[in-house]
Amino acid sequence: MSVKPGYVRPLDLKNGRVDMTHGAGARAMAQLIAELFARHLGNAYLGQGNDGAVLPAPMLNGQPARLVVATDGHVVSPLFFPGGNIGSLSVHGTLNDLAVMGATPLYLAAGFILEEGLPLADLDQIVLSMADVARAAGVPVVTGDTKVVERGKGDGVFITTTGVGVLPDGLDLGGARARPGDVVLVSGTLGDHGVAIMSQRDHLSFSAPILSDSAALHGLVAQLLASGADIHCLRDPTRGGLAATLNEIAHQSGVGMMLQESAIPIKPVVAAACEFLGLDPLNVANEGKLVVICAAADAQRALAALQAHPLGVDAAVIGEVRADARCFVQITTALGGRRMVDWLTGDALPRIC
Amino acid sequence: MRQHEPAMKYIDEFRDGALARTLASKIAAQVQPGRHYSFMEFCGGHTHAISRYGLTELLPHNVRMVHGPGCPVCVLPMGRIDMAIRLALDHGVILCTYADTLRVPASGGLSLMKAKARGGDVRMVYATQDALQIARSNPDRQVVFFAIGFETTTPATALAMLQAQREGLTNFSVLCCHVLTPPAMRQILAAPEHPPGGGVQIDGFVGPAHVSIVIGSQPYEVFARQFHKPVVIAGFEPLDVLQAVWLLVRQVNAGRADVENEFARAVLPGGNPKAQACMDEVFEKRDTFEWRGLGELPQSALKIREAFAALDAERRFQLVYQPVLDHKACECAAILRGMKRPQDCAIFGSVCTPDNPVGSCMVSSEGACAAHYSYGRHQDGVA
Numbered sequence: 001m002s003v004k005p006g007y008v009r010p011l012d013l014k015n016g017r018v019d020m021t022h023g024a025g026a027r028a029m030a031q032l033i034a035e036l037f038a039r040h041l042g043n044a045y046l047g048q049g050n051d052g053a054v055l056p057a058p059m060l061n062g063q064p065a066r067l068v069v070a071t072d073g074h075v076v077s078p079l080f081f082p083g084g085n086i087g088s089l090s091v092h093g094t095l096n097d098l099a100v101m102g103a104t105p106l107y108l109a110a111g112f113i114l115e116e117g118l119p120l121a122d123l124d125q126i127v128l129s130m131a132d133v134a135r136a137a138g139v140p141v142v143t144g145d146t147k148v149v150e151r152g153k154g155d156g157v158f159i160t161t162t163g164v165g166v167l168p169d170g171l172d173l174g175g176a177r178a179r180p181g182d183v184v185l186v187s188g189t190l191g192d193h194g195v196a197i198m199s200q201r202d203h204l205s206f207s208a209p210i211l212s213d214s215a216a217l218h219g220l221v222a223q224l225l226a227s228g229a230d231i232h233c234l235r236d237p238t239r240g241g242l243a244a245t246l247n248e249i250a251h252q253s254g255v256g257m258m259l260q261e262s263a264i265p266i267k268p269v270v271a272a273a274c275e276f277l278g279l280d281p282l283n284v285a286n287e288g289k290l291v292v293i294c295a296a297a298d299a300q301r302a303l304a305a306l307q308a309h310p311l312g313v314d315a316a317v318i319g320e321v322r323a324d325a326r327c328f329v330q331i332t333t334a335l336g337g338r339r340m341v342d343w344l345t346g347d348a349l350p351r352i353c
Numbered sequence: 354m355r356q357h358e359p360a361m362k363y364i365d366e367f368r369d370g371a372l373a374r375t376l377a378s379k380i381a382a383q384v385q386p387g388r389h390y391s392f393m394e395f396c397g398g399h400t401h402a403i404s405r406y407g408l409t410e411l412l413p414h415n416v417r418m419v420h421g422p423g424c425p426v427c428v429l430p431m432g433r434i435d436m437a438i439r440l441a442l443d444h445g446v447i448l449c450t451y452a453d454t455l456r457v458p459a460s461g462g463l464s465l466m467k468a469k470a471r472g473g474d475v476r477m478v479y480a481t482q483d484a485l486q487i488a489r490s491n492p493d494r495q496v497v498f499f500a501i502g503f504e505t506t507t508p509a510t511a512l513a514m515l516q517a518q519r520e521g522l523t524n525f526s527v528l529c530c531h532v533l534t535p536p537a538m539r540q541i542l543a544a545p546e547h548p549p550g551g552g553v554q555i556d557g558f559v560g561p562a563h564v565s566i567v568i569g570s571q572p573y574e575v576f577a578r579q580f581h582k583p584v585v586i587a588g589f590e591p592l593d594v595l596q597a598v599w600l601l602v603r604q605v606n607a608g609r610a611d612v613e614n615e616f617a618r619a620v621l622p623g624g625n626p627k628a629q630a631c632m633d634e635v636f637e638k639r640d641t642f643e644w645r646g647l648g649e650l651p652q653s654a655l656k657i658r659e660a661f662a663a664l665d666a667e668r669r670f671q672l673v674y675q676p677v678l679d680h681k682a683c684e685c686a687a688i689l690r691g692m693k694r695p696q697d698c699a700i701f702g703s704v705c706t707p708d709n710p711v712g713s714c715m716v717s718s719e720g721a722c723a724a725h726y727s728y729g730r731h732q733d734g735v736a
Binding site: 179262271275332333345 | 369373374377406407410729
C-alpha cells in the first residue's frame with residue numbers, strides 16, 4: 001500500500017473524539033476547523049481565515065444603518081433534544097435576540113468550548129445543524145473560535161454565538177415602551193422548549209410527545225412589522241418563561257399588566273407535564289415564541305399578521321398593560337380569581353438553553 | 354388555559370370556572386351576614402391552591418382562610434437542616450432531597466443550596482427511587498436521603514428502605530425527619546392562644562388531602578368530638594377547596610362538628626392499609642420532636658426502628674440534633690400557628706423574599722409567606 005506524499009489522515013468523524021490537541025492551536029486544530037467547522041459553515045468571510053472577519057459597512061435602503069449586536073452563551077443539557085440540539089439552539093437564540101430588537105440579522109460569530117472526549121460525530125452533527133439553520137435564516141457564520149478543556153471541566157460542548165444585525169431608523173422596540181392600554185400578545189403555545197428538555201433529563205424519564213419550539217423569529221417579526229401595527233415592544237420569553245419576560249417589561253416601562261389565564265395558549269401535553277413536575281407553564285422556557293406589546297387599536301392587525309405566519313398560527317391576545325406604580329403582573333385565573341404572576345425564584349430547570 | 358386538544362382528564366374538571374362561580378354563589382347564599390367564619394386550611398397544598406387560583410376573591414368577606422402548618426419544609430426547624438448540611442460538608446456524603454428543602458435557611462447563613470456551592474454533593478431528587486439509584490451507581494460513596502414531609506411522603510421513604518435492605522445496599526441511609534399531622538392539629542387547637550382565651554378564631558379545618566389518602570379520615574374524628582371543630586377533608590384542586598368551604602359553612606350554621614370527606618375520590622375512612630403497614634414496619638414514633646413554630650411536640654414525628662438501624666443516617670454518622678433559635682424578626686412561628694398573616698410580619702417582602710428567605714415559610718410555594726408573596730401581594734395595597 002502506498003501513501004501519497006502530504007497525505008493527512010482525515011478526522012475520524014465516526015469514532016474519533018475531541019482531545020486536547022484540538023484546542024492547542026496547532027495542526028490538529030487546523031484540521032478540525034477545516035474538516036468540520038469550515039466544511040459545514042464555510043463562506044467567503046469565514047474563508048478569510050483571519051482572527052476576525054472584515055465585513056462591508058451595513059447599509060439599509062441605500063443609507064448607512066444602525067448596528068445591533070447581541071451575544072448569547074448556550075450550555076443546554078442534554079446536547080440533543082426533541083426538536084433540536086445545542087447547535088441549532090445557539091443560532092436561533094442569538095438570531096432571536098436580534099429579531100426582537102427589530103433588526104435584520106446579517107452575520108454570526110461562534111465560540112466553541114469543547115470537552116476532551118466529545119465524540120467528533122456529535123460535534124459534526126451539532127455544527128451541521130448550526131449550518132442548516134443559519135443557511136435557512138440567510139445568515140452566515142463569519143468567524144469563530146475553538147477551545148478544548150480537559151475531561152470533566154466542561155460538559156460536551158458550550159457554544160457562544162454573537163450576532164450582528166441592522167436596524168432601520170425610527171424603529172424602537174425597547175422594553176421601556178409599554179404604555180397603559182397596550183395589549184399583550186404571544187405568538188404561540190408556551191413552555192414547549194422547557195418541557196421537551198425536561199423529558200430528556202436522565203433522572204426524570206417521562207416521555208412526552210413534545211418538540212422544542214426552537215426557531216428563528218426574524219421572519220415572523222418582519223411580517224409583524226410589515227403589517228404596520230404600532231408595535232411598542234418585542235421579547236422572546238426564554239429562561240424564566242412568559243412570567244419573567246413580562247415582569248422585566250413591566251419594570252422597565254413602569255407599568256402593570258393584567259392577563260387572562262383562559263386566553264393563554266398551552267398544549268395539553270405541556271400542561272400535563274408541568275402538572276406532575278410541579279411547574280407553572282408561565283415560568284417554563286420557550287425558544288421560538290414572541291411576546292408582543294402593541295397599541296390597543298392595532299391588536300387585531302398584529303394578531304392577524306402573527307397568525308398568517310407558520311410560526312404564529314397559535315398567536316393570541318392574552319392581556320393588557322395597566323397603570324400600576326408597583327409594576328405588578330397579574331392574571332385573572334380560569335376560576336375568576338386574581339393573582340400575581342411573579343418571577344420564579346431560583347431555576348426550576350437549570351441549563352435549559 | 355386555552356388548550357387545543359382534550360383537557361387533562363380528572364384535573365381540569367376540578368378547575369372549571371363556571372362550577373367555581375356556582376359554588377361561590379352557593380357559599381355566599383349560605384353564610385349568615387354578621388357572622389364571621391374562620392377556617393384553617395391545614396395543608397400547604399390548599400394554601401397554594403387558594404393563592405394560585407385567587408380563591409379568596411371568590412369568597413364572601415366574612416369568610417377568612419387561615420393558613421395552617423401543613424407545609425413540610427416550613428415546619429422543619431433549622432437544626433435539622435444543619436444536620437443535613439453537616440452530612441454534605443463534613444461527612445462528604447451525596448445528600449439527596451426534595452427540591453424545596455434545598456433553599457430552607459439554616460444556621461450561619463447557609464442552606465443546602467449554599468452548601469452545594471461550597472463543594473457539598475447535594476442532589477435534588479423527585480423520588481426516593483432516584484436516591485436509591487444514585488446509591489447503586491456510586492458504591493464507593495455514602496448516599497443519604499434527607500427524608501422530610503408528612504404522612505404523604507413517608508410510605509415512599511419506607512419503601513426505599515425496605516428495598517435497600519433487601520438489596521443489601523450498604524452505602525444508603527436515611528436522615529428521617531418525617532412528621533405526623535394529627536399531633537400538629539391537636540397542638541393548634543390545644544394552644545392557649547386559641548379561643549375561648551382569645552387570639553385567632555378557628556371554626557373548622559379544611560383537612561389534609563394527600564395525608565388522608567394514607568391515614569384515612571378516622572384520625573380526625575377526635576377533633577370533631579373533643580374540640581367541636583368540623584373537619585372537611587378536601588382535595589388540592591380549587592373546586593375541592595370551595596366545596597369544602599361550603600360544607601364547613603353549613604356545619605357551622607347547623608352547629609355541627611363532623612368529619613366530612615369531600616375528597617372521597619381518593620380518601621377512604623381507613624386510609625391505605627398497605628402504606629400504613631409499610632410505614633409501621635420501618636418507623637416508630639419519636640418521644641418528642643421540635644417543629645418550627647409549634648415547638649417540641651410529643652409523639653409527633655417518626656424515627657427509624659432498631660431493625661433498620663443500619664439505614665439510619667443519624668446513627669451511622671452519630672449526628673446530634675442541636676436546636677437553633679430562629680431569626681428575631683421572623684414571624685414564621687406565629688404564621689404557622691395561624692396567629693399572624695404573612696403581611697403582618699415586619700420583614701415580609703422587604704428583608705425576607707423568596708429570593709432571599711429569612712424564614713422557612715418564604716421558601717416553598719406551599720409556604721404561607723411565599724404563596725402570598727408570589728400570588729397575593731397585589732391585595733396588600735402597599736407598594
